[in-house]
Amino acid sequence: MDNQAITLALETSTALCRDAHAVALQASELVALNRVRLREQAERTSVRNRRWIIREKLWDGRLPCDRPAVVRGGPGRGEMCAGCETITSASQLVMELPGVDDEPLTYLHADCFQVWETLRRLTVAHPEDRALVRVR
Numbered sequence: 001m002d003n004q005a006i007t008l009a010l011e012t013s014t015a016l017c018r019d020a021h022a023v024a025l026q027a028s029e030l031v032a033l034n035r036v037r038l039r040e041q042a043e044r045t046s047v048r049n050r051r052w053i054i055r056e057k058l059w060d061g062r063l064p065c066d067r068p069a070v071v072r073g074g075p076g077r078g079e080m081c082a083g084c085e086t087i088t089s090a091s092q093l094v095m096e097l098p099g100v101d102d103e104p105l106t107y108l109h110a111d112c113f114q115v116w117e118t119l120r121r122l123t124v125a126h127p128e129d130r131a132l133v134r135v136r
């Protein structure tokens with residue numbers, strides 16, 4: 001192989017490597033963008049699911065419609081969230097609703113508590129059969 005052919009091969013190889021690097025960089029950026037979009041979609045789905053679950057629990061009485069006078073908050077200690085039914089952790093703010101009479105405490109993640117607080121205001125108990133009626 002003469003020097004001219006070797007030089008041409010090196011230049012071609014360098015150009016191909018540069019193009020491949022640009023394509024790899026572009027692909028990496030697209031992967032990162034897709035991850036962000038998937039995370040946002042998962043968060044929206046999670047919020048919708050949380051609202052739906054808490055709404056159902058308000059309607060069937062698994063969550064109280066009345067807010068107790070005192071609600072405490074603090075880091076989770078492994079309790080089951082009554083809203084989303086996942087275990088709380090120390091990195092999460094958890095609200096503690098005292099039970100009436102002998103009822104046990106109810107624990108809600110702060111996000112679940114906010115959803116519960118909003119939805120319970122939109123829901124009232126029917127006076128005769130205690131069935132829950134949604135107010136528009």
Ligand SMILES: [Zn+2]
Pocket residue numbers: 081082083084085086108109112
């Ligand atoms: Zn929760």
